[in-house]
Amino acid sequence: MTHEALSIIAAEGAAQPLRFDAATVRRLSTSGPRYTSYPTADRFSADFSYGNYLEAVAGLKMRGGARGPLSLYVHVPFCDTVCYYCGCNKIVTRDRSKAATYLSYLKQEIGMQGTLFSGMSQLGQLHFGGGTPTYLSDRQMEELMAHLRKHFEFAPDEEGEYSIEIDPRTVSRERVHSLRAQGFNRVSLGVQDFDPDVQKAVNRIQPEAETLAVMQAARDAGFRSISIDLIYGLPKQTLDTMRQTMAKVIAASPDRIALYNYAHLPHLFKPQRRILDADLPPADAKLDMLALCIRELTAAGYVYIGMDHFAKPDDDLAVAQRQGRLHRNFQGYSTHAEADLVAVGVSAISSVGNTYSQNEKTLEAYYEKLDQGVLPVARGIKLNTDDLLRRIVIQKLMCSFELSIASIEMAYPLRFKDYFAAELAQLRALEQDGLVTIDDEWLSVTLKGRLLVRNICMVFDRYLGLPRAQEEGTAGTGAQPLRYSKTI
Ligand code: SF4
Numbered sequence: 001m002t003h004e005a006l007s008i009i010a011a012e013g014a015a016q017p018l019r020f021d022a023a024t025v026r027r028l029s030t031s032g033p034r035y036t037s038y039p040t041a042d043r044f045s046a047d048f049s050y051g052n053y054l055e056a057v058a059g060l061k062m063r064g065g066a067r068g069p070l071s072l073y074v075h076v077p078f079c080d081t082v083c084y085y086c087g088c089n090k091i092v093t094r095d096r097s098k099a100a101t102y103l104s105y106l107k108q109e110i111g112m113q114g115t116l117f118s119g120m121s122q123l124g125q126l127h128f129g130g131g132t133p134t135y136l137s138d139r140q141m142e143e144l145m146a147h148l149r150k151h152f153e154f155a156p157d158e159e160g161e162y163s164i165e166i167d168p169r170t171v172s173r174e175r176v177h178s179l180r181a182q183g184f185n186r187v188s189l190g191v192q193d194f195d196p197d198v199q200k201a202v203n204r205i206q207p208e209a210e211t212l213a214v215m216q217a218a219r220d221a222g223f224r225s226i227s228i229d230l231i232y233g234l235p236k237q238t239l240d241t242m243r244q245t246m247a248k249v250i251a252a253s254p255d256r257i258a259l260y261n262y263a264h265l266p267h268l269f270k271p272q273r274r275i276l277d278a279d280l281p282p283a284d285a286k287l288d289m290l291a292l293c294i295r296e297l298t299a300a301g302y303v304y305i306g307m308d309h310f311a312k313p314d315d316d317l318a319v320a321q322r323q324g325r326l327h328r329n330f331q332g333y334s335t336h337a338e339a340d341l342v343a344v345g346v347s348a349i350s351s352v353g354n355t356y357s358q359n360e361k362t363l364e365a366y367y368e369k370l371d372q373g374v375l376p377v378a379r380g381i382k383l384n385t386d387d388l389l390r391r392i393v394i395q396k397l398m399c400s401f402e403l404s405i406a407s408i409e410m411a412y413p414l415r416f417k418d419y420f421a422a423e424l425a426q427l428r429a430l431e432q433d434g435l436v437t438i439d440d441e442w443l444s445v446t447l448k449g450r451l452l453v454r455n456i457c458m459v460f461d462r463y464l465g466l467p468r469a470q471e472e473g474t475a476g477t478g479a480q481p482l483r484y485s486k487t488i
Contacts, residue, residue: 069124075345114151
């Protein structure tokens with residue numbers, strides 16, 4: 001089977017079918033942002049300070065509160081060992097005392113944020129990411145969750161989404177039950193690939209039985225949704241190994257699957273220098289793998305959500321998409337539209353009112369600011385009207401694959417055709433490629449265009465091509481690296 005021969009249409013009846021056109025994907029794949037925010041994090045400026053963040057929170061209070069229940073992100077940066085493909089902001093150490101120090105500062109930051117948001121501290125969504133959140137001991141996690149509950153008002157379990165990224169290598173069955181008892185109701189498991197040779201090549205040895213046992217424990221403990229992360233394009237991966245991994249994944253039946261394209265950027269991410277170029281699959285083989293995964297997942301009944309995400313049709317994410325409630329934030333797709341996001345921990349990014357702000361990226365700088373009694377905001381951006389407008393356009397395209405032109409004209413005093421004349425002219429080329437359709441009322445992404453939705457959104461990104469304020473890689477905390485990953 002070659003990639004030229006592949007053209008796949010997902011199962012009829014799926015809420016969001018998808019057409020894989022290898023020739024178009026190969027021709028149009030380029031580097032571009034993942035749009036977990038707009039403007040992207042590489043546009044944040046050091047001119048944005050703690051004071052600007054306070055103003056943003058005060059602005060919410062003046063408007064009568066947050067946009068709804070808050071979303072809270074907690075960053076735990078530590079890992080036991082390094083995975084060679086990793087582009088996250090993490091600290092690899094076996095010295096557990098570092099986590100204890102970090103936790104004391106993290107609690108201080110949570111307390112300060114809790115005070116700032118007092119009177120509007122209802123929480124509908126919580127996400128623990130890293131690094132490896134389960135690097136923390138059971139007892140440390142217990143204390144941290146109790147501290148969070150002291151400062152934020154959690155929605156009841158059946159309403160709130162409380163998720164945690166789990167490294168299956170770090171937890172026992174008992175620990176999984178403990179996490180559920182501590183309040184988490186969703187898990188996402190890092191798997192990447194089940195093949196032992198691939199695992200060896202990326203320094204992440206994770207026996208299949210161990211992963212399956214953690215999934216079973218999560219089901220037994222009553223977690224509402226189990227998600228697994230996979231990566232295609234890793235060293236030693238072939239179409240055959242990918243086929244076998246996919247069969248095992250489908251048999252394990254997770255509710256959600258994230259399938260990421262490995263971005264090999266060794267000049268930005270040091271661990272990636274341990275990966276041999278010769279072990280990486282060629283670009284054409286990667287496309288074959290992607291096609292295979294899409295075909296197998298859709299045949300197994302998974303719905304394509306967007307970007308790199310698939311979900312079972314009855315999963316909340318798929319339901320939210322059908323109902324037009326899907327949203328995109330630094331953790332990817334979310335069912336809680338337009339929530340203000342408070343992010344705590346080193347390098348974490350908040351989205352409050354019309355601002356984005358990012359914490360200090362090194363532990364030293366993060367601790368120093370907290371020692372001074374101020375929140376550790378390092379940089380950010382206040383969105384202007386044009387940013388807000390483009391953010392809505394990009395959000396709609398990423399989450400719903402369509403944009404109602406009338407709804408934009410109702411919300412903003414402009415004629416879409418005039419304001420976006422240059423963008424519409426650019427979109428005509430993508431229309432000829434069959435990726436979008438444009439009429440007076442709708443801009444729609446076609447089945448063929450869905451995999452290339454980032455290319456379509458890039459047309460509306462005013463900042464692409466402008467010089468950046470700061471150029472550095474910070475993947476894993478939502479920030480965009482100097483050179484973006486491939487759109488496919
Ligand atoms: S992939 Fe995850 S577990 Fe591995 S080094 Fe990166 S953050 Fe740590």
